[in-house]
Amino acid sequence: MNQLDVKKRLGQFYTKSKVSDYICSKLKPGEQSSMIDLCAGDGSLIEPYYQLLTGERITACDIDQTNISLLNKRFPEIKALHTNSTDARKIKHLFKSYDLAVCNPPFITLKFPMSWNSLLEASFHFSTLKYPAEVLFFLINMRLLNEEGRLAIILPDRVLTGSKYYEFRKFIFTTFQICSITELYSNAFKNTEVKCHVVIAKKTKPEGSTINISKLNENGALDPTITTNIDDCIERSDYSYHKSILDLCCKKNSLESIGASITRGSKCKSAFHREGVRAFHTDSFKAKKQNGYKNMSVDNIHKANKGDVLIPRVGTRCLQNATMVTCNDLVFSDSVYRIRAPQEHQNKVWKFFSSSAGKQLLVSISKGVSARFVAKADLLRAQIF
Numbered sequence: 001m002n003q004l005d006v007k008k009r010l011g012q013f014y015t016k017s018k019v020s021d022y023i024c025s026k027l028k029p030g031e032q033s034s035m036i037d038l039c040a041g042d043g044s045l046i047e048p049y050y051q052l053l054t055g056e057r058i059t060a061c062d063i064d065q066t067n068i069s070l071l072n073k074r075f076p077e078i079k080a081l082h083t084n085s086t087d088a089r090k091i092k093h094l095f096k097s098y099d100l101a102v103c104n105p106p107f108i109t110l111k112f113p114m115s116w117n118s119l120l121e122a123s124f125h126f127s128t129l130k131y132p133a134e135v136l137f138f139l140i141n142m143r144l145l146n147e148e149g150r151l152a153i154i155l156p157d158r159v160l161t162g163s164k165y166y167e168f169r170k171f172i173f174t175t176f177q178i179c180s181i182t183e184l185y186s187n188a189f190k191n192t193e194v195k196c197h198v199v200i201a202k203k204t205k206p207e208g209s210t211i212n213i214s215k216l217n218e219n220g221a222l223d224p225t226i227t228t229n230i231d232d233c234i235e236r237s238d239y240s241y242h243k244s245i246l247d248l249c250c251k252k253n254s255l256e257s258i259g260a261s262i263t264r265g266s267k268c269k270s271a272f273h274r275e276g277v278r279a280f281h282t283d284s285f286k287a288k289k290q291n292g293y294k295n296m297s298v299d300n301i302h303k304a305n306k307g308d309v310l311i312p313r314v315g316t317r318c319l320q321n322a323t324m325v326t327c328n329d330l331v332f333s334d335s336v337y338r339i340r341a342p343q344e345h346q347n348k349v350w351k352f353f354s355s356s357a358g359k360q361l362l363v364s365i366s367k368g369v370s371a372r373f374v375a376k377a378d379l380l381r382a383q384i385f
């Protein structure tokens with residue numbers, strides 16, 4: 001297996017020092033604290049702690065021997081263990097041994113290790129054949145902490161926003177004290193553009209009914225903290241979304257309340273292409289032209305007419321686009337949403353989605369780790385004017 005394959009299979013994407021320093025400033029060690037990193041990699045998260053703690057108080061694990069050799073060179077006094085941290089038999093002796101844990105787990109799926117049979121209070125509706133590693137690592141880290149121990153874990157966006165993770169969010173937000181959730185700027189990691197959050201949790205019962213969420217910017221500054229109800233955080237706990245809700249709370253109308261409908265195209269661009277049909281796609285917004293997409297062979301339910309608004313459903317940079325349709329029978333791909341509002345609201349809907357507030361809304365309600373997508377339910381509910 002070549003280097004790149006190993007990197008992908010083991011999720012070897014490393015944290016930039018701005019994020020490691022931020023984590024250390026939020027999860028401050030006491031002089032006598034012991035700490036562990038179960039997925040240490042090149043030691044990015046350990047670095048700031050190495051300045052504050054004596055090396056022998058730090059344990060670093062990694063499944064890759066190359067990383068262990070690197071860690072031994074970089075931090076000679078620490079305990080570096082070459083081990084599979086998801087194997088309960090190999091790390092059982094470390095249970096309840098640490099005051100602090102830091103972790104940036106690989107964002108991969110794995111077969112749920114049988115050695116952890118008793119780890120899960122609930123299955124969270126994940127299959128044992130395709131279990132998200134980040135969920136497993138959260139739970140394992142909690143096992144390693146002392147009674148009042150604290151964990152800082154980097155989690156991909158899907159854990160905080162995805163509907164599949166609802167039960168998991170409910171479990172961790174109602175079982176542990178969540179000290180803070182911080183959304184990270186988009187290129188916080190080396191060689192990848194994944195959207196992530198730092199969750200800091202204490203292994204004690206929740207103390208109140210709120211969670212503080214914020215956002216770390218590229219310049220190292222934090223956006224003002226928003227205090228949110230745990231119940232709202234269980235629905236979604238990304239800062240961008242809650243900020244957009246706050247910004248829009250003075251508005252009263254959503255697409256749902258004005259009776260608008262949202263429809264995505266019936267097929268992907270290439271499927272249309274194979275049938276000789278040209279479909280308006282996410283890459284069509286930039287050209288600002290609508291001719292050439294008219295087609296009578298596609299059913300009317302999946303075509304756009306004059307007055308409809310088209311917006312991208314997926315993408316990263318293209319999410320800030322929108323266009324108002326100026327012709328009839330325009331075919332669009334399944335990466336595009338058609339918003340059809342009652343005639344009296346059409347101009348207001350277009351005014352909103354063509355404004356910077358509308359563009360910002362699409363970016364902030366979008367979900368996903370690298371390729372972002374806008375969920376229809378979130379779009380229908382958003383207050384727009």
Ligand SMILES: C[S@@+](CC[C@H](N)C(=O)[O-])C[C@H]1O[C@@H](n2cnc3c(N)ncnc32)[C@H](O)[C@@H]1O
Nearest residue numbers: 010013014015039040041044062063084085104
């Ligand atoms: C996302 S990287 C994080 C590295 C480092 N902590 C950082 O933040 O830059 C994940 C690391 O976990 C290691 N890893 C993957 N699966 C593992 C496993 N089952 N047990 C221990 N380490 C593992 C990978 O080799 C990789 O170095």
